Amino acid sequence: MTTPDEKPFPERLRMPATPVLETERLILRPLRESDAPVIQRRFPQWEIVQYLHNEVPWPYPDDGAAVNMAQCAEKMAKRQQCYWAITLKGGDDELIGRIDLWADDGVRRDQRGFWLDPAFWGRGLMTEAANRVTDFALVELGWPHLWLSNAEANIASHRVKEKQGATVIERTPRGYVSGPGTKVTWLLTREAWIAHKAPPP
Ligand SMILES: CC(C)(COP(=O)(O)OP(=O)(O)OC[C@H]1O[C@@H](n2cnc3c(N)ncnc32)[C@H](O)[C@@H]1OP(=O)(O)O)[C@@H](O)C(=O)NCCC(=O)NCCS
Numbered sequence: 781m782t783t784p785d786e787k788p789f790p791e792r793l794r795m796p797a798t799p800v801l802e803t804e805r806l807i808l809r810p811l812r813e814s815d816a817p818v819i820q821r822r823f824p825q826w827e828i829v830q831y832l833h834n835e836v837p838w839p840y841p842d843d844g845a846a847v848n849m850a851q852c853a854e855k856m857a858k859r860q861q862c863y864w865a866i867t868l869k870g871g872d873d874e875l876i877g878r879i880d881l882w883a884d885d886g887v888r889r890d891q892r893g894f895w896l897d898p899a900f901w902g903r904g905l906m907t908e909a910a911n912r913v914t915d916f917a918l919v920e921l922g923w924p925h926l927w928l929s930n931a932e933a934n935i936a937s938h939r940v941k942e943k944q945g946a947t948v949i950e951r952t953p954r955g956y957v958s959g960p961g962t963k964v965t966w967l968l969t970r971e972a973w974i975a976h977k978a979p980p981p
Contacts, residue, residue, distance in 0.1 A: 789860055793883040798862040801916060802869070803908045808879065811856070811863035813849055815875045820845035822876070822897040831934035832895070834955040866896065866909050876900050879909050881917055889927040889949075889965050891917075894937075901936070910940050911977065918970040925969045932962040941966050945976030 798810035823829075824840035837844055855861040861882040865875040877896030884891055892913065896906050917923050928946055930937035931954070946968035954963035 789858060790885075793885055794859045795862050795881070795883060796921070797859070798856060798864060799916070801864065801912045803912045805869055806905065806909055806912075807867045807869050807873075808864035808909060808912060809867060809873075811849075811852055811865045811875075811878065813853055815865050816845045816849040818875050819849070819878070823895065825898060827898045828895050830956065830958040831931040831937065831961070832957050834957055836957055838957045864909075864913065866894075866905070877906070877909070879906075879913050881913055884923070884925070884927060890929045891926050892928055906936075907940055907943060911944065914944060914968065914973060915977065918968070918973050923970070925967055926973075928966040928968060929963050930966075931956050932964050938964065941968065943976070944968055945972035947972070 800810070801808040820842075823845060829836055829838055829840070841847075852861070852863050856863055861880060864879045866877040866879060867873050867875060877894065877900065879892070879894040881892050892910070894906055894910060896909075914926065917926055926946075928941050930941065932938070932951065946966035949965045949967050951962050951964055954961055
């Protein structure tokens, strides 16, 4: 249902139901409403939010995760976006981070978002999660490309894209939780991804 002043969601941007995806060390499973309390516990950390866009409320309110979860649940139900909880294989199924994917609307030039609890940083886990979601988008869904972006100062996020074979397209001003910054926009084509993911000969 759409309200009179709300534009209908274009069918061409409709996503499949979020599938369970597996990597060597991770299970990426659909986000669920019961994940909200653990997100409220893990997400509001300066290291996580500093380079996120300034639509993220900061200081993070007590109902921040619940409010965001309601928005995610609606978009998932309407097949507008895929949302995965990142969980450790062989673990207790608890969310340690999140990765999201949506279709190219021709305007936004951004199609993937992710964060991980700092307790798990520096082990290549987001590289692993992002690679699996990228393969889902560019190989399983057959998309021709992915638009990606990050704050220029966000070296780890920059590096995940660089390693995947993405190319910097432009740098533009953007507001982040930490203040004004520069947004780097990248394009990752299916061809570049396939070339980069191939194991070395
Ligand atoms: C971005 C983020 C998800 C990376 O998670 P991670 O699991 O630690 O990433 P990885 O271990 O896969 O590392 C990715 C690359 O970044 C590099 N890297 C990580 N932190 C770095 C740092 N502080 N300085 C330089 N390089 C860094 C890693 O060495 C690795 O590159 P390499 O394989 O060449 O060594 C994590 O830092 C995070 O949650 N940040 C906050 C949220 C965020 O910024 N999301 C992205 C918004 S665009």
